[in-house]
Amino acid sequence: MSAELARLRVDYAGQDLDERTVHPDPFQQFRTWLDQALASNLKEPNAMALATATREGVPSCRMVLLKGFDPRGFVFFTNYSSSKGLELEQNPRAALTFYWAELERQVRVTGPVERVSARESDDYFAVRPPLARLGAAASPQSQVIPGRAWLKQRVESLQALHSDGDIPRPDDWGGYRVCPASFEFWQGRRNRLHDRILYTGEATAWSIVRLSP
Numbered sequence: 106m107s108a109e110l111a112r113l114r115v116d117y118a119g120q121d122l123d124e125r126t127v128h129p130d131p132f133q134q135f136r137t138w139l140d141q142a143l144a145s146n147l148k149e150p151n152a153m154a155l156a157t158a159t160r161e162g163v164p165s166c167r168m169v170l171l172k173g174f175d176p177r178g179f180v181f182f183t184n185y186s187s188s189k190g191l192e193l194e195q196n197p198r199a200a201l202t203f204y205w206a207e208l209e210r211q212v213r214v215t216g217p218v219e220r221v222s223a224r225e226s227d228d229y230f231a232v233r234p235p236l237a238r239l240g241a242a243a244s245p246q247s248q249v250i251p252g253r254a255w256l257k258q259r260v261e262s263l264q265a266l267h268s269d270g271d272i273p274r275p276d277d278w279g280g281y282r283v284c285p286a287s288f289e290f291w292q293g294r295r296n297r298l299h300d301r302i303l304y305t306g307e308a309t310a311w312s313i314v315r316l317s318p
């Protein structure tokens with residue numbers, strides 16, 4: 106135990122969250138919190154931890170960026186051949202966690218995962234800045250590579266190949282959608298008596314309960 110870490114303690118004193126007044130639709134509740142996070146000048150309010158697991162249940166977790174949110178679910182983009190991509194092909198379920206420290210809020214989402222349509226991936230790839238498109242196309246994400254110079258060389262070769270700046274979306278790059286089966290909204294409160302509101306269910310039939318902090 107580190108004494109320095111043990112001493113760290115924050116008492117949350119901001120807002121509250123009540124199962125009687127939350128929105129009956131968790132998508133609307135998330136929209137409200139996301140809008141507040143977006144309006145609060147946070148760094149990367151759309152960053153979320155994404156947990157996946159192999160077929161055998163070995164977990165892994167990393168940050169990704171939320172790029173789409175609607176009644177179908179939460180969309181992020183990545184390389185389909187990456188470690189997460191391979192795990193999602195084997196075991197198409199995931200958990201997401203948002204943490205907005207300044208708002209003393211956490212949101213957890215779980216659910217099955219599907220690929221977005223090729224059209225949706227094309228549309229998002231097309232609006233990425235040219236250098237981000239090049240970077241995505243050049244990087245065999247999660248593979249061992251000989252060094253940074255090798256990657257730079259791949260970018261330069263691709264740049265030369267597509268001198269018109271029109272970099273096509275690689276087949277193994279695109280979006281995934283996490284389709285929520287549960288949402289948990291966590292609001293920090295005084296003396297560790299935090300509010301936790303859990304929604305489970307689907308579409309029009311969500312059940313709402315309070316969990317002990």
Ligand SMILES: Cc1cc2nc3c(=O)[nH]c(=O)nc-3n(C[C@H](O)[C@H](O)[C@H](O)COP(=O)(O)O)c2cc1C
Nearest residue numbers: 152167168169170181182183184187188189190247
């Ligand atoms: C704030 C932040 C946002 C990130 N966003 C993405 C993203 O949207 N897509 C992505 O593929 N990787 C993103 N990354 C990199 C991933 O965390 C990870 O390193 C990469 O996707 C490889 O993960 P994997 O080997 O588990 O597949 C982000 C990293 C950080 C720190």
